[in-house]
Amino acid sequence: MIKLGEKLRVSGASGKEYFFEKYFIHRAFKPHFEAEKGIYLFLKKKNNGKYDPIYAGQTDQLHECINRRDKGNCVVKCRPNRVCILDEPLETMRKNVLEDILANEKYEFSCNTLIEESISI
Numbered sequence: 064m065i066k067l068g069e070k071l072r073v074s075g076a077s078g079k080e081y082f083f084e085k086y087f088i089h090r091a092f093k094p095h096f097e098a099e100k101g102i103y104l105f106l107k108k109k110n111n112g113k114y115d116p117i118y119a120g121q122t123d124q125l126h127e128c129i130n131r132r133d134k135g136n137c138v139v140k141c142r143p144n145r146v147c148i149l150d151e152p153l154e155t156m157r158k159n160v161l162e163d164i165l166a167n168e169k170y171e172f173s174c175n176t177l178i179e180e181s182i183s184i
Contacts, residue, residue, distance in 0.1 A: 084148050101125055101157065102157055104117075104118070105138050114145065118141075120175075141174065
């Protein structure tokens with residue numbers, strides 16, 4: 064993955080804004096990012112410069128989680144070309160931030176909905 068210069072601003076339902084480091088996903092580059100624990104977003108940047116939200120999650124093992132990308136194969140099928148990371152070492156804070164972002168009706172993380180439905184069956 065290649066780190067991109069600008070940050071992505073994401074708003075939670077609470078109105079709070081979060082600033083994520085952006086990385087370009089490419090198979091030829093091994094992922095390298097400073098954070099170990101945090102919130103991550105898989106996105107697909109479209110030709111018009113806007114993003115399709117695919118999946119949002121939190122983990123204490125970013126390298127493993129992001130490299131795996133087997134979230135029911137939904138993430139892989141959507142072919143994300145960006146992963147955005149917010150460094151957050153505290154699990155309670157990660158969960159609160161993720162909940163705030165997912166509660167924002169402005170974003171529809173398509174794979175989060177599919178994965179939640181498959182888990183509850």
